[in-house]
Amino acid sequence: MTDDTTRAAALLRDHRESIDRLDAILVYTLGERFKHTQAVGRLKAEHALPPSDPDRETKQIARLEDLAAQADLDPEFAKKFLNFIIAEVIQHHKNQQS
Numbered sequence: 001m002t003d004d005t006t007r008a009a010a011l012l013r014d015h016r017e018s019i020d021r022l023d024a025i026l027v028y029t030l031g032e033r034f035k036h037t038q039a040v041g042r043l044k045a046e047h048a049l050p051p052s053d054p055d056r057e058t059k060q061i062a063r064l065e066d067l068a069a070q071a072d073l074d075p076e077f078a079k080k081f082l083n084f085i086i087a088e089v090i091q092h093h094k095n096q097q098s
Helices: 003-046 053-070 077-095
Strands: none
Touching: 003 077, 053 077
């Protein structure tokens, strides 16, 4: 291997190690988030509240788009990601009310 190839392989390994750590952070963060949304779902079920809150969802999407722009992340990607999470949470809330 050339020196350039060796350096590139080391850089690649370092990037991949960082990506792996960040993936773990994402998974644990989502796990924590869903613990809280499950608690919200139980409260909603106990008090006969609707499983979704469109006003809050709209505000959260706008907030996440702003955060994404600040983080140099595509706001459309962030919006799609949050919409996916919101849909999952609403489904969990509906299941808790059954």
